[in-house]
Amino acid sequence: MTKPFVVIHTHTSLDGKIKTVKSPRFKTTSQQYQDIALTPDAQFYDIDGYLNGRTTSEDNNEMQALDLDESVEVPEGDFVAQGNADMYYVSIDRRGVLGWTTNTIHYGNRPAHIIEVLSEKATNGYKAFLREIEISYIVAGSEELDNVLILNKLQSLFGMNRIMIGGGGVLNWSFLQAGLVDEVSIVMGPFADGDPENPSLFSASEPFSTPEAITFDLIDAKPIEDSAVWLRYRPLTN
Template structure:
């Protein structure tokens, strides 16, 4: 298997949550600037990198907003296998979308000052109509897994197709833990937002599934802890 160096880079509340209104805390702006500069701006700690990878819920929350894709249920059968649009791009957004549900309107997205080209990661559960939809949008996709994501296969295909050397893993918590537990992540970078809220059901940085091994332990080694006003930026190597 080929794969790039992968760093999980997230903002997080002091109580370990990655979603919630703690983003309105007084020090959240500084934390957000620290997070964005490290991974997305020239001269940041993780520059250069080829882009970032996130799950379906994170993608819907931030980019596709739970709309329904414009499917042609009568579309002619598309060719089997992956679909790679020719060309190279400075940044990619890799969306883990096993069943094919995300409603893109364009093959690129905008995140602050960063323009990224969308690439979908599907399983064989994605319908012909959805793959036809992606092709009509000129969105590349790879198929990795029968009923659920085969992450090593996905990374191997993405690395070979898009010449990846380093990418960011950007949530949600289930996806983060899935990569961590499989040994597919090299570093965890956490920018602590100096706030917390009382949302009891918000996902944590790592969110195991009920079917996961409850006894699995992953160790980390501190690389650095950098205070920036009221926030702290923590970097850990995954052992």
Template sequence: MMMEECMLNKRPYVICHMTGSIDQKVTGEFLSTEAGRKAAEDYYRIHRDFEADAFACGRVTMEESFTNGWYPDLSAFENCEAISREDYIPADAYFSEKYAVAFDRKGKLGWKESVIHDEDPGYDNSYVIEVLTENVPDAILHYYRSIGVAYIFAGNKVMNIKTALEKLYRHFEIRTILLEGGSVLDGAFLKKDVIDELSLVIAPVLADEKDKPLFAGSFMNEFRLMSAEPTEAGNLWVRYHSMSENSQPCLKLKTVAEAIEMADDFLTYYYDLKTGELESKINDTAFMDSEAEDEFDVLLEEDPDRFVQMPDRHELFNSPYSDYRMMEAFIETQSQYKNKLGRAIQGKGAFRRFREAVAQLYLLDDWYQFQNRFRLEAAKWWCRKEGWHFE
């Protein structure tokens, strides 16, 4: 089962990625302090590492970060014909590798071109998508079309966030989106229960009481801790996953890697989305004589959306992460023994000879550590290929 098949509402996986103070304020003078600047550096690095399909901001944040308050002269478009309120997607927009999604209800952002140019590669070359309401002037629509900015409609006068997310998923195949503020937009997403994950870079500083909180108008919502990592700059990066029944699933990477390690022709492994554990099913029914196996078969048949079939041996054999490719990759890390190990994997019996050579060269510990890293990368590759988010 792929991610798309299990989703009741076709929308991206939403990560609210923000930097803030210990008391979870996200704007204010604290951002100009040394601690705030270091937190911002970690924030942008993590933004890049996520490699999301898009990032989303409200009008004020986009204006402060990218358009700098500029607005076009629309006089040339004032007498143009009325435009039907249909989504506008230029051909170039379909081929972009990443997107900048602006929630701009009344079309107040003054873009000068359809693509963002920024010194940070995490934002550079992002194709602009304006999310508008239908209560927007025709002139700005004509202007956006003239410079190739894509736009979609999500509501008449009030922004419908769920509609916007569904269109972003459907039109642009956006599977993962970073929600990056401000606090009003973050709060609106929270109220609609469409935040799947929180990614918070916490600076070791307290903000002023008048500074804005992470969520404007928040309400009771439960999350579970995914990870908490101190950064080299002295900040804390914390990730939480929503406990809401509406949240998108997130696979544990180590569990997927474990399934990849155990993949064979005898068993098929399944990831249980409810427990985060692996279940197995014997492929040959002639060997199925245990009550436990019978119980899982029944559960799999009654609730198939609960389980994700893990990659089998044949799928991995034809991938960039096959066992043979793993041996080749390990050999590339061993300059001193490269030739000897390279000869070991030639011809029939390559796996046996390779293991013997690794043992003779006292490289077993290095090999086991490399296997673990390689299989984690294989798990990432498979999750991305199948459309699953992972932790």
């Protein structure tokens, strides 16, 4: 089986930060970022779905407090609630803690069916909750997640051949350091706020990854609307 094509696609400030900056141009470049990823007729990468880290899912979606029944039995293995979605939102949540309220994300006007990526540490109670609200899940690792297995299962169970890593920085760096990324795409907006608490495009974090120098070749650099640029790089790790 060949590996799916993987692109990290991110909207950053001039200083490579990924959280919202209160600039009048943030909204315009955010829209350009969404267009390149998702908007029909404008999108560039033809992705089947995008991956987000647990922090990003929590920051951007309404969640409910969970009251799980841990005495419940669930079948072994993975659960495919929807195998032919137009778009997938893949939630990296090894411990199984996110209290989703729906099985669909509407980001970028492109409904996306949620797939939770769990380790074997996630409980039966959590899996039963996902089954109940018809969120798909895959189990990809005993304690820590196996990024290669994640890509293999997304491809074999959901037909995902072109995958975007949507961030944040911790997730981005873990896939990049594992040599699984074919391209890095950055929509860089003309703003910065110097906030040292604002996370970066790439962030090494144990046990997922470590700091290490990685080098890139430029594929393309394009000025886009409102003084933003779209940068495309190929990592020299694979």
